[in-house]
Amino acid sequence: MSRRTPGPTLPPWLAHALRAQRGPVPWSAVARGALSAGPLLAAALAAGRVSLGVVAAVAAMLAGINDRPGSRRASVQRIGVPALAGAAGMCAGTYAGDHLGAVALTVVLTVLGLLAGSLSAVGPVASGAATQVLVASAIGAGMPLPDPGWQRVLAFLAGAGWLLALRLALPTPGSLTRDFRLDFRFDGERAAVAGVYDAVAALLDAAGTGHAVARRAALTAALDQAQDALAGPRLRRYASSAAERRLRAQYAAALPLAEAATALAWTGEAIPRRAAEGPRRLAAAVRAGAHTGPLPAPARSAPGLRALDDALLHAAVAFDRGRGDDLHTRRRSPGSVARTVLGAAGREYGLRVGLCFGTAVAVAQALHHAQWYGTHRHWYWLPATAVFLVKPDLGPLVSRVLCRAAGTVLGALVFAALAAVLPRPDGLVALVVLAGALIPVATRHFAAQTAVVTVLVLALVMVGGEPQASAGRIGETLLACAIVLVVGHLPMPGQRGGGVRARLTAAGDAAHAYLAHVLAGSEDRATRWTLRREAYRTLAEARAAIALAAAELPALARHSEGADEIAATLERLADTTTACAVHLDDTGRLTPRHVEQLAALRAELTERRERLDVRLPELPLAG
Known part of the structure; x- marks a missing residue:
């Protein structure tokens, strides 16, 4: 049986021009x-x-x-x-x-x-x-x-x-035919928060498979979308209605679930399919504006599964109570804006x-x-x-x-x-x-x-x-x-690819802050989840900038060569940091695998940042 020879691959700049977004x-x-x-x-x-x-x-x-x-x-x-x-x-x-x-x-x-x-x-x-x-x-x-x-x-x-x-x-079309108790003004927020729970379930299903990395990226995108959806006027420190308070509580309850799912995927081991049923029921509860009902508990045989079970219990309480912690949003100081400009x-x-x-x-x-x-x-x-x-x-x-x-x-x-x-x-x-x-x-x-x-x-x-x-x-x-x-395409003064390097620098700083907080052994989990969100969000922004730069003509694309390798290393670092955080919560110490992985990533980043000339902070040592 003969194999079909693959056809020629389109250059990135042409492939991007032919690509279209999909969706309803x-x-x-x-x-x-x-x-x-x-x-x-x-x-x-x-x-x-x-x-x-x-x-x-x-x-x-x-x-x-x-x-x-x-x-x-x-x-x-x-x-x-x-x-x-x-x-x-x-x-x-x-x-x-x-x-x-x-x-x-x-x-x-x-x-x-x-x-x-x-x-x-x-x-x-x-x-x-x-x-x-x-x-x-x-x-x-x-x-x-x-x-x-x-x-x-x-x-x-x-x-x-x-x-x-x-x-x-x-x-929204169809919103007036649903339960009258659901305020149609919050359809966007409700869909975004439910999407986070669906993404958590999809990542748990993909644990131990080759799809885990893509599902973790999809979870980051879902969290980014929910964070943006809840960041509009009047959804600030104090919510102004019961519907807003409930949505804020449901978003906050998804953060420890996302953390536990990421840690489980990091191990590379498959987990029982029962573990994903809880997040799926939570997603359905968000969309319907209903109570969660009984949630299937995963086995508590490993730190990640115990963290997932605890997060499900916390989510069930938060859904019924309808009150969450203060909503954390991205706030740019005037100084950071000026530095960017x-x-x-x-x-x-x-x-x-x-x-x-x-x-x-x-x-x-x-x-x-x-x-x-x-x-x-x-x-x-x-x-x-x-x-x-x-x-x-x-x-x-x-x-x-x-x-x-x-x-x-x-x-x-x-x-x-x-x-x-x-x-x-x-x-x-x-x-x-x-x-x-x-x-x-x-x-x-x-x-x-x-x-x-x-x-x-x-x-x-x-x-x-x-x-x-x-x-x-x-x-x-x-x-x-x-x-x-x-x-x-004219030569510009200074170094080309500045946008990509700036995004990578921001991602490196955020990953460093997240890792330092985890290794310090702080019990302030709200701050940890905020730092984790910023680390993954800046990484997603860097990935987007790198993808755009790679689709330029070779004369411009060459200025950002190697940036995707640094971004991949930073993503593995963020995943490893999340696994360390969950393990420290459960046992109070790191395993040799965690320490070795952090050391290897530290050495890899040191080598690659010099090759692309990107300013990245020195990572703290684990031990």
Whole structure:
């Protein structure tokens, strides 16, 4: 029997461009998208304020891109903060465009790009805010609108605020048909916490198999999602309702379960399937808002199983009592934010974004003021497109360029065909409604998202009274792609790969703090779980940054070679530290296997950090 020879493997930069996210259709987000930009535009048409309606629709579209799955409370920050930044960018761009010449405007927007790019290194919300401030500043400076600047800003806030209001007010499909005692406003939090218990059960099932590492990573992702879901307004130190207190207690009860499951997986030994039944029943209880009922107890034949049994008993009590410990959330001090912005990652992000954004503005201004190009009214498309292409945290550069070019051509051609037959303006408003509804689904792939956004933007242009602009949109996008490809690969001052190194350094510091706390023998388990969460979360962030860097063209990818090996070592260190913590709780001492494993990981990290030139702390010795 002959074996089939495997086909050629695609290079990482091409494979990433062809990869799409999967999952169920987010019907809630689809409904919100349909009710956002289109109705705002229709209301503006009825009121005779079309230009302000276009601004509000653009803001709603940008907010819709940030409308990701999660809790309602978390969406306030995820949508609201970028919207406020976009309004500030609209104000700054409008003032600069009205009062500055081409050269001065280019300088101002370039500086704004440097600052916004540096801020992007702080985190996802900061990155979304930086993106919107740059896009809105370009629109404010270049879009020919008759309205004064303050009205544009209010229209922008109204558009984003309308989508946020829909996010907070509309129930999840199916939520009103369930038990009336379940408050639909907490569906996102409830699903996130239940997902943690399901992930614990999946990790217990995978113990002793080759799937354990992937299941532990999935557990980390589930804990990250639950932590974010519970971190919105009013879910702070003191919860404001019985439902919130119960969800907080259920999340807190999952932390020792996750710790015990990780320790059991670390041993590499299979455990009875009965052990996973308890977490699964807890997940069902979270979703149903019910009591846990009897939980099957695992055998108490090993430290990890005894820790799992104790954690199940603690969870049962916490579920019935409905009161948990104070919710621990990630809090960044002003000093840590400043260090991130001014550090290697912030400098690299700022230089890349500022240089590409400034170059796009300069080229757009030069072409706009040339006599043969003087009738062009959309020069702001060029820098706005460059922003979505160059942001280092949004994806590999070449992958986004390929997807942006393909998506724009497809969207422009589809719009040109539709615009030839649709009535105006009603048909175009209906097209905006359809495009708004498709955005939540299209965000799974950048090319699809680009195609949908292209249709929406071109429809808004025509509703505003301008001629069909599909050809111009394609030309602006292809020019922006060329600028970003060239400028994004230019030699930069300092060391490339700063974003990856910064993430690895943060992960190393967090792993060191976690290990030091465990080896010190502290009985403060709440602090230990907080340190454990930070260690695994920073590792997940480092893994994501490494994956994006590895999918760049070889000229950029080579600067982060070997980073995945350090991340893998740090992950094994975090798992070993968790196993040590559980064993110390049970026996008060470490086994020779624990000590030998920690020593080997310490030596491995010392060797690899020198090879990649990453600053990692010296690990404490165990004994």
